[in-house]
Amino acid sequence: MSVCPGDNIIQLYLQKQKVANLFELLKNLKRLETLVLRNFVDLPEHSFLSLRKLVTLHIDNTPLPILDVTDCIPSLHNLILSGTSTEEIQGISNLRKLQRITLLFLPLRHIPSGLNQMKELREITFVNLNLENLPQNWTSCKFLAKFYVEPVFFDGNEKLYFSDTLTDIDISNDIVYEFCSYQEFCIRMIEREKVTLPFHLKCIICYSLFRHPCTNSVGHTYCRECISRWMKLRLTDPQTNVVLRTKSIHPNNLIEILLQEFLEKHQNLYDPVSKILSNPKENLATNSSDPSYFPLP
Numbered sequence: 001m002s003v004c005p006g007d008n009i010i011q012l013y014l015q016k017q018k019v020a021n022l023f024e025l026l027k028n029l030k031r032l033e034t035l036v037l038r039n040f041v042d043l044p045e046h047s048f049l050s051l052r053k054l055v056t057l058h059i060d061n062t063p064l065p066i067l068d069v070t071d072c073i074p075s076l077h078n079l080i081l082s083g084t085s086t087e088e089i090q091g092i093s094n095l096r097k098l099q100r101i102t103l104l105f106l107p108l109r110h111i112p113s114g115l116n117q118m119k120e121l122r123e124i125t126f127v128n129l130n131l132e133n134l135p136q137n138w139t140s141c142k143f144l145a146k147f148y149v150e151p152v153f154f155d156g157n158e159k160l161y162f163s164d165t166l167t168d169i170d171i172s173n174d175i176v177y178e179f180c181s182y183q184e185f186c187i188r189m190i191e192r193e194k195v196t197l198p199f200h201l202k203c204i205i206c207y208s209l210f211r212h213p214c215t216n217s218v219g220h221t222y223c224r225e226c227i228s229r230w231m232k233l234r235l236t237d238p239q240t241n242v243v244l245r246t247k248s249i250h251p252n253n254l255i256e257i258l259l260q261e262f263l264e265k266h267q268n269l270y271d272p273v274s275k276i277l278s279n280p281k282e283n284l285a286t287n288s289s290d291p292s293y294f295p296l297p
């Protein structure tokens with residue numbers, strides 16, 4: 001990597017860097033709006049202090065037990081942590097311009113303190129955290145439009161309060177505290193976006209993309225769960241009603257590969273890095289008090 005003081009870099013995507021003075025170098029950039037740090041061995045404490053103009057920060061798959069953003073990155077609009085070891089986020093209310101927060105696959109147990117008071121917040125996406133509870137009152141987030149949290153221990157009798165800008169809410173309140181796999185997460189994100197699903201990748205029992213596609217003795221493929229549940233009730237083929245001679249099913253590796261290819265093709269719908277890199281305009285700094293910056297439906 002070669003970064004020179006005074007350089008004008010808008011997006012920087014770094015993997016496994018071991019540059020001792022990385023953040024010293026970044027500090028000297030004239031302009032740096034998006035920073036993606038993936039697969040780092042460690043990040044020095046307070047390393048983000050110097051990044052005064054950053055708009056989007058994504059840290060992926062990197063040890064980072066505590067993220068302390070007190071006194072740093074006042075310009076940040078988008079914060080994304082995925083697969084980091086973060087148990088605690090401190091000082092979030094200092095990110096006064098924060099509009100989107102995405103936390104995926106972290107051992108985080110509590111919502112960052114003060115998050116539900118943040119005036120500019122538009123989007124919350126929390127998946128597979130260790131959350132024990134949720135603050136009830138979100139009405140201070142006047143522009144909040146999307147609230148996607150799963151899973152969480154959530155007592156159905158407790159109410160959550162939002163401002164009326166909220167159009168998209170999804171909270172998994174299953175009693176069973178079930179973590180989804182990364183593939184399951186990708187599939188759910190794609191299905192939320194109402195992408196047309198190819199016929200050959202759809203299960204005709206659940207009408208969704210295949211989960212663990214398995215083929216029965218007459219050569220038809222269904223989700224493993226779907227066909228197992230079906231055969232507990234009747235020993236027929238769901239597609240043709242033919243009576244089956246055996247309950248045996250086997251994983252369909254070809255369909256699994258095609259499914260993977262389909263997921264990769266739509267990576268920008270679930271992978272925050274692809275999302276950022278495929279749509280740089282969305283991450284440019286604008287006047288954050290202007291609600292049109294994030295198009296409200």
Ligand SMILES: [Zn+2]
Nearest residue numbers: 203206223226
């Ligand atoms: Zn199914």
